[in-house]
Amino acid sequence: MAAVIACGFFAAICRSTAAMADTIGKIALPEMKRYYYDETFATGGVASAGTLGILIPPRIISFSSWV
Secondary structure (H helix, E strand, C coil): CHHHHHHHHHHHHCCCHHHHHHHHHHHHHHHHHHCCCCHHHHHHHHHHHHHHHHCCCCCCCCCCCCC
């Protein structure tokens, strides 16, 4: 839950979903491993929380990069 909340706060600052998942992953995954979380569960939780960046209001979706 802390990783998901951290991703939400970081999404309000950062504009890159990949950078957000990478940064929070480097911080949260070693701690989750230390407390014997399943590696698949921990990685999936951080990766899915990384997609919150699009839902945070200050996020600017660039359609020009899709074309």
